[in-house]
Amino acid sequence: MTINRRHFLGTSAAAAAALAAPMVKADGHGKPRVVVVGGGAGGATAARYIAKDSKGEIDVTLIEPSRMYYTCFFSNLYLGGFKEIEDIGHSYGTLASGGVNVVHDWAIGVDRDAKTVSLAGGATIAYDKLILSPGIDFVEGAVEGWDISSQNAMPHAYKAGSQSELLKAQLMAMPEGGTFAMVAPPNPYRCPPGPYERVSMVAHFLKNNNPTAKIIVADPKPKFSKMALFQEGWADNYEGMVDWIGADFGGDSVSVDQNAMTVTIDGEVNNVDVCNVIPAMKAGRIAELAGVTDGHWAPVNAIDMSTKADPDVYVLGDSSQQGDMPKSGFSANSQAKVCANAVRGALTGSKVFPAKFSNTCWSLIDTDNGVKVGATYEATDEKIAKVDGFISATGESAELRKATYEESEGWYTGITTDMFG
Template structure:
């Protein structure tokens, strides 16, 4: 399966079943409020505004004025991208009819159907779409908390954290040690930590070739494991030590003040430590009362929550079944949700829900790999229909083509999200 920019933007017929018509407030057009301007929220806002041709009042609440994509942020760490390459503004959404409000959503009153803002006041809605991404589980890694994120960055929310981790990489002493504490399942972008290891290894091979990388992993296996391990052996032989759960990778603590990592009781002094802790849905989903404590269970047909048919949760924050937590997944789910919401509010046609996902990873220059699948809505969950994955031993030409395909997808998805 290959995608180019035109094909990606054309895959918009991922739609959902009709909802019952909601009460439309007497004073005017039905109102949709979207919280979170990433791959899920921005896409949903844009598609509802565009598809309704002004019949629906769409407001996007997003605190940041510039959105840095988590996808491709590892390539920034590896030196393949500049930080500006992964930063995007919201002018295109505003030009497309979305009212963009740069503020924090700090509460949801589902009875009154309002979202309260940190800056004061509230916004009423007929339908509410939450796409807040992830937050971290405090205490998931012993010794680490958000107060330690400057000493030991997570860099799993792109932007300033990405820049901090890159600066720490650049400042590593010759022959120094980079450590990563990998997250337990489920988490954002299953191949992400291992693409990051690859990109850090590439940077160090170019700039600090005697440096070492230690990965403490609570999992016995990980996404694209054979592909990554083949690539590490081919490109970074002897540099990377992956310690899985069988060898104590899940028994980890850190000391940010001393810059040490303890793995199954063995303490190692490190120069840079990237802690990626356990994750949960972004805080606003919890405040809205639509989570199970960690993630928000949703209905596969339209991404509406199990707790409230007028509240939808997209992307990383949702518990939906078989789809991985990825930017592609969030974008695909957003199109289904947008079609369902527009249909419920305006009576427009609603298509059956279909979903797709592809995750590309770069291991070394022109050595790209991918994994993906198609999905359908069932009464129980979003269910995988079929899938594909790169194979070990592929030709260099195919790996280069896979990487070039990922570049086309990036251009396509950011345009699809933000206009």
Template sequence: MKLNRRAFIGTGAAAAAALSAPHARSASHGGKPKVIVIGGGAGGATAARYLMKDGKGEIDVTLIEPSRMYYTCFFSNLYIGGVRDFETLGHDYGGLAKAGVNVVHDMAVGIDRDTKQVTIASGAKLPYDKLVLAPGIDFVEGAVPGWSVAAQNKMPHAYKGGSQTQLLKAQLEAMPEGGTFAMIAPPNPYRCPPGPYERVSMVANLLSNINPTAKIIIADPKDKFSKQALFQEGWGRHYDGMIDWIGPEFGGGNVSVDPDAMTVTIDGEVTEVDACNVIPAMKAGHICEIAGVTEGNWAPVDGAGMVSKADPDVHVLGDSSAQGDMPKSGFSANSQAKVAAMAIRGELLGSKVFPAKFSNTCWSLIAPDDGVKVGASYAATPEKIAKTDGFISQTGEDAALRKATYEESVGWYEGITSDMFGSS
């Protein structure tokens, strides 16, 4: 079945909307209970929208997000590959504001969990009864020797949507004929497990059209990666001889870079490159560290309501959370946001809370009209969010099925962005 916008939004309706009539409890500071959501991506925007929509106006919802326009990281590879226009990745917060969410375009710089206040860069202190953290990812400093965020203009990570995505594409387009592009792939766990390999596919698609003698090197610290058989089958079919994947057995985990010299050193061998995408090891967005809810690189949660294990009044969604079996993806964050919103409404309004169930699908485009997918359903257990069943595309599928899979992903994109931002 083709997944269109209406069908996608409907997948979360049963869990999100089945509520008893709201009766707001008195908040600690008087008036309506207040929920602050930090981060306006797939997790945060969805949580803010569902808290406002299903809270029937009985909750004061504030979304703190510094960017006025959100550019999705998911589907950004299609822009790099020349399949999608950059403008289609951008979404504003007008729909949320019209729905009644107080959208504050500022940076959260402090959290006092004792007094339940968030400090923003302007100096204002905002009180909350419940706090939702959905800041996405930050990078582990020193994860790739020679690279830091200060070098991101020379060797982009392009793992946060927006200008970095545009920069990487421009650098690819500027490569000399027969030049070399290198990707430094990240270690587990990281945002969007098939993302780097879809990116390689789309880089190859772009280069095969504008620079067909170019070469692509992937230095990877992992023995295997998501959808590996599907990607490698596709690379052989569409980009034969262009892509060289170097796993840890051949030094893919022993890598350093020199952004000034534009060199990549793999297991002691120095290679000059014309463009390089460094995707470092990742961690929870920095505001989670400021809040004191991290343990190691991530923020542990109880999957039943995405509740922080450090504080029952803090919920952590999406990429930043350590929750169990779900991948760090936009679909996962959107699914988790609906569960968290339901749990928060239950506590603040006394509405019914159903057992937490989650779903995820990750689509990847290998070449135009050659789409593949992997996905699963999940349930909250006392230990973690656990996978209950799953599916994956198969090697050898015919062209019609692969095209249908790609078209399904387009329907999903329209659905999830509408679900996040309340656009028509």
């Protein structure tokens, strides 16, 4: 559907009405209450911005089971030996000091009629506005022979932390000349260039520690983000080490056997030493429990990230189905600021500004060899739509690639400060 003048007027009148609406308060409670579920790039940012900008006018509770958050972004750099695990771990202490009530517990249910969230520890928390930012879970049965109980033998390492450490340990223990296999995920999934940056980082580690080892990638897709850049990087830096098998060559027909440590690709059995299975993904379970998903993801309105199912429930980041933005930490952080501005406006009558979104994904190919892809996005009636973008070119100078990597390190410090304070 195109935007015509009538829709434009209709949307604007509704927005004006929302802006003019009086402050909403929960019954018998002094301040409006926002509950945020999930303390990653979307949830931590939303909680921090609402608490900071409302200056105490809104009660903000963040529910996050982990006491230490490991960023998925830069976890590949840990595998490659460019970062230590401590470098990507963040605690919630500064968020708490910033006025966010941080509750370390699992959200296990949402009652949208009563407007409450129930926790595994037994508590029930009331909300006026609920923001869900639970990241991803895996689709059951996505890879034949793999389920969540296989994750010790065949780690996914697509939720950073102990899984990253496990995969790193397995990589370090690989026999000389051994084989590292990756089963790549189908679209859509968290971090489109992520699996391929991981291949680069594993290759970097093996080149220096186990140079006769091999990497095979079974991919259900015929192409992937930054494909030309990665393939150029693999040919230039890791010649003969990486065998990428795309959908056109049988990469979409895969099964694994964790006892035999085999990966069968298009009928051919491969004995492997490490097997990184990244299954198909879906919204974090709590989004499904809240009843705001349609299929695997939660459809949202582009203008403020509110769900199509419930105007008082918002979904940010990987779990949302919003349109053109890739599922990334940068995207979630960008969406969180738009959402925080809208939620604060709805609850306190503060000004609501136009939704603007952006994303950049940096990837490291080898030492001082960084590349990036980015875009700006704006809200239409239908979705978050891409309006402009750029990507690193093949054949760039070493100086530019080094500057791009240094930029990514600066961004890491910037976004984690923006998330946690």
